[in-house]
Amino acid sequence: MRLRPLILACLLASPANALTFQTRLERVEWQVEGDQFECRLVQPIAGFGRGEFVRRAGEEPIFRLNSPERWLGAGSATLLAAAAPWQPARSDINLGVVTVGDGDIPFNSSYLQAGRLLSGLLDGRSPVVRHRTLHGGEALEVRLLPARFGKAYEDFRGCTAKLLPVNFDQIRKTQIGFPSSDVTLDARGQAKLDIILQYLKADPTVNRIQLDGHSDNSGNRLSNRDLSRRRALAVEEYLLANGVPKEQITLRFHGERYPLVPNRDAASRAKNRRVGLSLYREPASTTAAVERVDSSS
Structure with missing residues (x-):
């Protein structure tokens, strides 16, 4: 599979030799967007798109990826709350699978999975999606980082407090x-x-x-x-x-x-x-x- 130079620069080698999308630590940022109908807590992912926690009025948050490049192939992807590399005594938490489909937003997690990912981020863990690429079926990993998460999470909670009671x-x-x-x-x-x-x-x-x-x-x-x-x-x-x-x-x-x-x-x-x-x-x-x-x- 041919990759453009810009995207190649954003791919890191994981231990399993998967293509890994992850923003450099010093460039990690969390953004809070929303109104009274929906709130979003977003981390841009270099070369891929973004990871999003989305809470609609009247519902609990879900987690999803948004990728205009449509990297993920159809099937079942694994969702993890991964331990930080500097915490070798901790193991990753497997949160089960999500069903991957077509489009810029290939899946939505369950409410339970999203809640455990948010708890993991507060505890220094990384949301990780492991799957296969759409073209060629190579192993692929998408990782969000917990850097600077605490303040953004408080802003997200402030947004959700203003949501309507129903959608x-x-x-x-x-x-x-x-x-x-x-x-x-x-x-x-x-x-x-x-x-x-x-x-x-x-x-x-x-x-x-x-x-x-x-x-x-x-x-x-x-x-x-x-x-x-x-x-x-x-x-x-x-x-x-x-x-x-x-x-x-x-x-x-x-x-x-x-x-x-x-x-x-x-x-x-x-x-x-x-x-x-x-x-x-x-x-x-x-x-x-x-x-x-x-x-x-």
Whole structure:
């Protein structure tokens, strides 16, 4: 495999004769990036790209590599919290494998793996990825160094403290439950909506909300249809009272037609008394006007 001179200068020989990407110690730096949606703790890796700890709102951190050169071949790479060379009494900690795919970001670690890597860095260990190159299948090692990590980690924690409680994927489909035959939002339903409202205020790209009212099968068809309508209206009224524009809301009601689970007992019927809330990002010109749809008719 031919390597450009710049990249050759960044490759070191490991004990296993692997191609090793590692920034020189005196040039190691950690960078903190982010906003209320996502925080990143990054170390640039000379000739390779960068290693990143990424924490999205509502989630724990993950670890990943970002390599525009796409060095890693598909397969399973080994992830290590490697001991420092000057600590010969300590052994490396094998954190298991990650599945490598295509693209600039070939894998994401698990939350547990990322947490142990962060703990290892605080203890002087290096995150290490061992795998094979995409072309030629040569052994490859990517290593981050713990130098100057402590201050950057504190800045990263400061960033994560400002994250929203949830991300878009976690709330884009939400079920708001209703107790018994009631059509009034309870404290739990209001709490769910408050979290969604907090996100909506931070993310103006979400510009359409669809509300789908549902009932269980306890009553007759007409009363169930009316219950589902009134539940959807209750959620709509709460959103409107908290600043959501009316033209962004689409309202539908379905009665008992679409249960989440069969209405076999009290517990299952409780799951079916609900309003489904769906969030969308659409061009302003195509955002739907408010609808009143009885899909049971």
